[in-house]
Amino acid sequence: MADENIISINIEDEMKSAYIDYSMSVIVSRALPDVRDGLKPVHRRVLYGMAELGLSYNRSYKKSARIVGEVLGKYHPHGDSSVYETMVRMAQPWSLRYTLVDGQGNFGSIDGDSPAAMRYTEARMKEIAGEMLADIKKDTVDFEPNFDDSLKEPSVMPARIPNLLLNGASGIAVGMATNMAPHNMTEVCDAIISYVDNPDITMDELTEIVKGPDFPTGAIIYGYDGVKKALETGRGRVVMRAVTEFEPLPNGREQIVVSEIPYMVNKANMIEKTADLVNDKKIEGISAIRDESDKSGIRIVYELKKDAISDVVLNHLFKQTALQSSFSVNNIALVKGRPRTLNLHDMIRHYVDHRHDVIIRRTKFELAEAERRLHILEGYLKALDNLDEVIALIRASKDAETAKGQLIARFEFSEIQAKAILEMRLQRLTGLERDKIDQEYSEVAELVDDLRDILARRERQMEIIRTDLVELKEKYGDERRSKIVYNADDLDIEDLIADEEMVITISHEGYIKRTPLKEYKAQGRGGVGSRGASTKSDDFTEHLFVASNHNYLLLFTNLGRVYWQKVFRLPEGSKIAKGRPLQNLLNIREGEKVQAVICTKNLSDQDYINNHYLMMLTEKGIVKKTVLEAYSRPRRDGINAININEGDKLFNVMLTDGQNDVVIATRMGMATRFNEEKVRSMGRGATGVKGIVLKGEEDAVVGMACIAQDELESKSLMVISENGFGKRTLLDEYPLRTNRGGKGVKAMQVTDKTGKLSALFSVEETDDLIVITKEGITIRTAVSNFRTMGRATQGVKAIRLNEKDEISSVEIVPKIEDEDIEDMDLNNEGEGSEGTSENPSNETPNSEDTTTEE
Numbered sequence: 001m002a003d004e005n006i007i008s009i010n011i012e013d014e015m016k017s018a019y020i021d022y023s024m025s026v027i028v029s030r031a032l033p034d035v036r037d038g039l040k041p042v043h044r045r046v047l048y049g050m051a052e053l054g055l056s057y058n059r060s061y062k063k064s065a066r067i068v069g070e071v072l073g074k075y076h077p078h079g080d081s082s083v084y085e086t087m088v089r090m091a092q093p094w095s096l097r098y099t100l101v102d103g104q105g106n107f108g109s110i111d112g113d114s115p116a117a118m119r120y121t122e123a124r125m126k127e128i129a130g131e132m133l134a135d136i137k138k139d140t141v142d143f144e145p146n147f148d149d150s151l152k153e154p155s156v157m158p159a160r161i162p163n164l165l166l167n168g169a170s171g172i173a174v175g176m177a178t179n180m181a182p183h184n185m186t187e188v189c190d191a192i193i194s195y196v197d198n199p200d201i202t203m204d205e206l207t208e209i210v211k212g213p214d215f216p217t218g219a220i221i222y223g224y225d226g227v228k229k230a231l232e233t234g235r236g237r238v239v240m241r242a243v244t245e246f247e248p249l250p251n252g253r254e255q256i257v258v259s260e261i262p263y264m265v266n267k268a269n270m271i272e273k274t275a276d277l278v279n280d281k282k283i284e285g286i287s288a289i290r291d292e293s294d295k296s297g298i299r300i301v302y303e304l305k306k307d308a309i310s311d312v313v314l315n316h317l318f319k320q321t322a323l324q325s326s327f328s329v330n331n332i333a334l335v336k337g338r339p340r341t342l343n344l345h346d347m348i349r350h351y352v353d354h355r356h357d358v359i360i361r362r363t364k365f366e367l368a369e370a371e372r373r374l375h376i377l378e379g380y381l382k383a384l385d386n387l388d389e390v391i392a393l394i395r396a397s398k399d400a401e402t403a404k405g406q407l408i409a410r411f412e413f414s415e416i417q418a419k420a421i422l423e424m425r426l427q428r429l430t431g432l433e434r435d436k437i438d439q440e441y442s443e444v445a446e447l448v449d450d451l452r453d454i455l456a457r458r459e460r461q462m463e464i465i466r467t468d469l470v471e472l473k474e475k476y477g478d479e480r481r482s483k484i485v486y487n488a489d490d491l492d493i494e495d496l497i498a499d500e501e502m503v504i505t506i507s508h509e510g511y512i513k514r515t516p517l518k519e520y521k522a523q524g525r526g527g528v529g530s531r532g533a534s535t536k537s538d539d540f541t542e543h544l545f546v547a548s549n550h551n552y553l554l555l556f557t558n559l560g561r562v563y564w565q566k567v568f569r570l571p572e573g574s575k576i577a578k579g580r581p582l583q584n585l586l587n588i589r590e591g592e593k594v595q596a597v598i599c600t601k602n603l604s605d606q607d608y609i610n611n612h613y614l615m616m617l618t619e620k621g622i623v624k625k626t627v628l629e630a631y632s633r634p635r636r637d638g639i640n641a642i643n644i645n646e647g648d649k650l651f652n653v654m655l656t657d658g659q660n661d662v663v664i665a666t667r668m669g670m671a672t673r674f675n676e677e678k679v680r681s682m683g684r685g686a687t688g689v690k691g692i693v694l695k696g697e698e699d700a701v702v703g704m705a706c707i708a709q710d711e712l713e714s715k716s717l718m719v720i721s722e723n724g725f726g727k728r729t730l731l732d733e734y735p736l737r738t739n740r741g742g743k744g745v746k747a748m749q750v751t752d753k754t755g756k757l758s759a760l761f762s763v764e765e766t767d768d769l770i771v772i773t774k775e776g777i778t779i780r781t782a783v784s785n786f787r788t789m790g791r792a793t794q795g796v797k798a799i800r801l802n803e804k805d806e807i808s809s810v811e812i813v814p815k816i817e818d819e820d821i822e823d824m825d826l827n828n829e830g831e832g833s834e835g836t837s838e839n840p841s842n843e844t845p846n847s848e849d850t851t852t853e854e
């Protein structure tokens with residue numbers, strides 16, 4: 001008999017069924033918010049329980065334990081900690097953008113400190129929480145039985161405020177999770193109003209109104225790609241950065257001060273982990289870390305060492321600590337009981353649909369109440385019209401029930417009217433009261449007509465929603481706390497930038513800036529120069545070149561890698577500005593420094609990039625030619641441009657058309673010329689071939705010129721020595737070799753007076769020459785000031801140098817038309833550059849041509 005009561009069930013089917021039931025319970029009844037009010041069941045129950053206790057914003061506080069007990073005993077039998085923790089979070093201004101609970105006492109801190117026990121704290125609802133429950137007693141939402149069927153609780157709040165968008169939500173269900181960002185009240189209300197006015201509004205139009213998340217802790221949203229993707233698809237990654245500034249200290253050092261940190265970052269843990277990184281030497285340049293935060297706001301101080309570069313240290317802090325964090329948006333909410341991924345348009349649409357339903361149900365409720373009141377007032381007026389007879393009939397009745405029946409039979413009152421007449425006070429029989437009843441009847445009749453009109457016309461219903469949103473915006477709207485920074489990879493603002501000529505300078509220690517070319521005034525040859533870039537005593541300008549704002553820069557490093565950047569995205573500064581570290585702009589690896597820069601208009605013209613080449617040259621004289629197309633796909637982390645042999649470094653890169661003549665010069669004053677057709681095109685990973693033979697270990701490449709065939713007659717070659725001597729030589733004096741790889745011919749008579757060769761360029765008569773020394777002195781002079789000389793001559797003085805100063809950078813730039821020439825004296829900005837021009841008349845110190853070809 002016992003076996004007959006046993007039912008065989010497949011364990012796999014039973015486990016599957018039980019797990020599905022469990023997962024759906026977690027998804028629907030615990031972890032995910034409802035798209036309509038943005039609340040999970042426990043949040044909804046806490047607010048409803050507080051409302052039932054009468055804890056509105058203008059009432060006194062009650063003990064948190066009393067509130068938890070109310071919610072626990074009536075609606076949420078899942079443990080007191082879950083209820084209390086929910087209420088605590090709704091009271092924390094660093095957790096919710098618009099807090100719903102007004103807490104009194106210790107409700108925790110942004111450092112992760114636990115709140116006080118519920119028996120010590122008190123709470124009540126915030127005023128904005130009252131908007132969540134507005135009209136809940138007007139049959140606006142469905143109620144459902146609580147856990148023991150003894151009471152009713154709301155299945156959703158009327159939600160006059162769009163809470164899901166305002167405060168977001170987070171939760172881990174079974175097989176899915178939600179992580180929704182908070183937004184700004186003003187922006188959200190404007191967006192919903194725009195949707196109400198135009199239901200066909202596009203996503204682009206909505207994202208112009210709702211800029212992105214607005215976190216309660218403020219901070220900076222760094223980059224817009226992830227934000228835009230999250231708004232448009234419901235999934236995206238929002239990068240947040242702390243708000244920082246540099247403050248000088250009395251001892252000459254600097255400190256980094258943090259005033260806002262990313263959302264959901266534990267401040268104490270972040271400071272502790274940063275201190276560990278500093279102690280482990282993973283972040284250098286920080287001498288002390290202090291948390292000076294108080295009730296007025298956050299203030300974290302990173303005091304820097306004397307030789308620390310503040311921008312570099314801050315960049316490391318962003319890279320290695322929670323000062324830069326990300327918020328992974330995953331907008332999953334319950335739509336009609338089912339989890340759905342929602343974008344901004346979806347959330348607005350579902351909220352408006354919910355409010356539309358609430359407005360209709362509220363209007364029907366108010367209409368029923370108004371019609372009921374109107375019906376009673378009609379009875380009053382009818383009774384007053386027959387007052388004497390009504391009074392006599394009531395007096396003649398033996399009891400109220402008999403009187404009610406007599407009124408219904410005699411005057412055709414309804415049961416409700418008859419009951420109201422019997423309950424009417426005698427004072428209502430006066431003439432004045434009759435006037436009040438007439439007035440009330442007119443008002444209620446007008447209200448009934450208005451409510452019926454609302455139910456009949458959708459535009460009236462939408463106008464009510466619109467009016468509510470305008471009121472909410474005026475009452476609770478505020479400024480954004482989180483600023484959005486559109487970084488280089490996100491926003492194409494090229495059309496907004498004037499395509500001006502810029503002088504780009506890169507210092508030896510990697511500081512870069514752009515300066516309008518017009519800031520560099522022309523001077524006569526041999527002048528002392530003006531003060532250029534402000535650098536540290538051991539830093540100097542190493543690269544100087546000219547490009548327009550819209551140019552693409554290909555930055556090649558000494559290790560043979562290439563990075564991409566637009567000119568207008570470089571920091572702009574005056575001649576004396578230091579610039580910003582390249583590490584803040586590019587993901588340059590340790591030990592890398594920019595060695596050459598190629599400027600090109602764009603990298604999308606297939607005809608252009610497939611018919612132009614990059615000619616690369618290493619310090620050891622290795623040349624390599626590769627088609628520009630191989631470098632036309634920018635990558636954030638850069639790519640390998642050339643394979644460098646051990647002990648060698650990339651020296652220079654130039655853009656050619658495949659037919660150029662190439663001239664290479666060495667430190668010992670030798671140069672060779674050959675056509676680039678002698679170098680076959682190779683792939684990115686190739687090493688290259690021999691371009692020139694060097695003279696010993698001390699020799700190295702110092703210059704390269706690539707001259708197009710149509711420029712051979714107009715171009716000449718300009719050479720500059722370390723001690724400031726320079727000259728021009730006709731290109732014809734450099735014989736065109738039948739092959740590459742020779743020792744070359746003499747390009748300059750190298751002596752102790754001139755110093756070793758420092759640079760070689762191809763120039764035209766109309767060009768200007770800009771020279772910068774290691775001490776930061778700059779001079780700009782016309783190339784025409786230098787007459788042409790033989791190859792083996794010493795040249796003339798290009799710039800007067802201090803005894804220990806040397807040429808660090810030379811660049812050829814176009815002449816600026818109608819520009820005044822500044823004559824600098826010894827007391828000008830170039831103070832300290834004493835000396836006189838050794839050859840003011842441009843006479844060549846050594847006019848004999850002692851050329852010896854090798």
